[in-house]
Amino acid sequence: MKICIIGGGLTGLAAAFRLAGSHEVDLVEKRDHLGGCLASYDRERYWIEKFYHHCFVGDDALLALIRELGIEDRLEWLKGTSGYYVEGKVYPLNTPLEIARYPFLTLGEKYRLAMLTLRAKKLDVDALDGVRARDYVLDNLGEGIYRSFFEPLLRSKFGERSGDVSAAWLISRIAIRSHRGLSGERLGYLNGGFQVLVDALGDWIGKHATFRLNDPVTVMGRTGDGWMVNGRHYDRVVSTIPPQELARISGIPLAPVPYQGAACMTLAIDRDVTDGVYWLNMRDPAPYGAVVSHTNFAPVDRYGERLVYLASYFTGELPPRHDRVMREDFCKRFGVREEEIRWQHMAVEPYAGPLYTTGYRERLPDYAQDGLFIAGMFSRPNYPERSMEGSVRAGYEAAELAGRM
Structure with missing residues (x-):
C-alpha cells in the first residue's frame, strides 16, 4: 500500500519506522526538519533540545527502539535533582535531610506526601x-500540602485551567517520577542529545521511505479508493497532528482535543544559578513555572557553557513580549547580569500537549477515524501523562492498524 504519514514528530517517525520497508511511505512535514517537539538547536559544537527532555527506566518501547537503532551505547542514566524556589531561596528536595529541613511543610505533611509517593503506582488512575x-x-x-506544594505545580503547568485538571494526571505524574534514590531521580538521556535519536530514525526511514519537508498539508480529501493529500494519491493516511487541525484541513468532523501551548526559553550562561538543582519548581509567582538547569543534569563540559531552560505554558494566545518578560524576571530573580547571557532561543509550540481536564479519558479518540488513522500526544498511550514512551507506542499502534486494514 501507499501510505501518507502527516507529521514528522516522534509519533510520525515511530509510525514510519514500522511501516517503511513493508509499504510505500511518504512522511509529510510542514517544517524543514524532523523531530517536532523533540527537535534541537544546532549550536555547531553540540545539539540541545528546544524543549527539555529525558526518559524513564520504565519506557520499554522507547528503550527497545533505541536498541533497535543501534544507539544504545549513547544512553546514560543520570541523576535528576529537584527542588522549590520559595521567597527568593532555592530549597533542594532530594535527600531525607533536605526534605526534613524544608520549612514550608510540617512533619506530618511531609509524611503524608511521602506516603502518597509510595502509593501512587498502585492507585487506579482511571477511577480518578x-x-x-x-x-x-x-x-x-490537606490544604497545607496543596497550597505549599501542589498548587504552584498545577498553576505553573496549566495556568488558568489548573483547577480543571484531573487527579488522574497528577497521580500518574507522581508515579512516573517515583524512581528515586537517596539523592535524586534516575533519568535517561542520550550522550549528544535526543537529536541522536531523531537522526537515527531519519537515517533508517530515509532509506526506505520519502520525506517531504517544507510541505504543510493544505489540501486533503477522499477519493473513491483512498485519499488525496496535497495532490498525491494514497491508500492510507496516518495523521499525527491535533484532531482539530486535521478536521480543519480535511473537513472530516473530528472531536477537538483540549491543548495547551508551551513557550520555552533556552539561555546559555557561565555559572550555575540554581545551587546544583536540575529541576527547580517556582513556588513564587513568575512568568515561568520551572527553571530547568540542563547542565546540572548532563555534564557541563560537553557544552562549554551552562544551559538553562525557562519553562512556561499557556492557553489561547501567548502573552505579548513574553520572551522579554521571562528573561528580565530571570535576571532579576537570580542575580544574572544581562552581559552574562551568551545567547538565548525561544521555542513556542501552540500544540505542546493535551490538557488533562476531568473527563478526558472518555474523550480519548480511537486510532481509526472515519477512514483514516490518527495518533499522537492525544492517544491512549499518552494518557494520563504524555511522554516519549507514549508517543512511540501511539505511532506503533496506529501503524499496525493502518498496515493491515
Whole structure:
C-alpha cells in the first residue's frame, strides 16, 4: 500500500519506522526538519533540545527502539535533582535531610506526601479521571500540602485551567517520577542529545521511505479508493497532528482535543544559578513555572557553557513580549547580569500537549477515524501523562492498524 504519514514528530517517525520497508511511505512535514517537539538547536559544537527532555527506566518501547537503532551505547542514566524556589531561596528536595529541613511543610505533611509517593503506582488512575486534582489533594492531604506544594505545580503547568485538571494526571505524574534514590531521580538521556535519536530514525526511514519537508498539508480529501493529500494519491493516511487541525484541513468532523501551548526559553550562561538543582519548581509567582538547569543534569563540559531552560505554558494566545518578560524576571530573580547571557532561543509550540481536564479519558479518540488513522500526544498511550514512551507506542499502534486494514 501507499501510505501518507502527516507529521514528522516522534509519533510520525515511530509510525514510519514500522511501516517503511513493508509499504510505500511518504512522511509529510510542514517544517524543514524532523523531530517536532523533540527537535534541537544546532549550536555547531553540540545539539540541545528546544524543549527539555529525558526518559524513564520504565519506557520499554522507547528503550527497545533505541536498541533497535543501534544507539544504545549513547544512553546514560543520570541523576535528576529537584527542588522549590520559595521567597527568593532555592530549597533542594532530594535527600531525607533536605526534605526534613524544608520549612514550608510540617512533619506530618511531609509524611503524608511521602506516603502518597509510595502509593501512587498502585492507585487506579482511571477511577480518578473525574476527580479534580485540587479536590483530591485537599481531601486526602490537606490544604497545607496543596497550597505549599501542589498548587504552584498545577498553576505553573496549566495556568488558568489548573483547577480543571484531573487527579488522574497528577497521580500518574507522581508515579512516573517515583524512581528515586537517596539523592535524586534516575533519568535517561542520550550522550549528544535526543537529536541522536531523531537522526537515527531519519537515517533508517530515509532509506526506505520519502520525506517531504517544507510541505504543510493544505489540501486533503477522499477519493473513491483512498485519499488525496496535497495532490498525491494514497491508500492510507496516518495523521499525527491535533484532531482539530486535521478536521480543519480535511473537513472530516473530528472531536477537538483540549491543548495547551508551551513557550520555552533556552539561555546559555557561565555559572550555575540554581545551587546544583536540575529541576527547580517556582513556588513564587513568575512568568515561568520551572527553571530547568540542563547542565546540572548532563555534564557541563560537553557544552562549554551552562544551559538553562525557562519553562512556561499557556492557553489561547501567548502573552505579548513574553520572551522579554521571562528573561528580565530571570535576571532579576537570580542575580544574572544581562552581559552574562551568551545567547538565548525561544521555542513556542501552540500544540505542546493535551490538557488533562476531568473527563478526558472518555474523550480519548480511537486510532481509526472515519477512514483514516490518527495518533499522537492525544492517544491512549499518552494518557494520563504524555511522554516519549507514549508517543512511540501511539505511532506503533496506529501503524499496525493502518498496515493491515
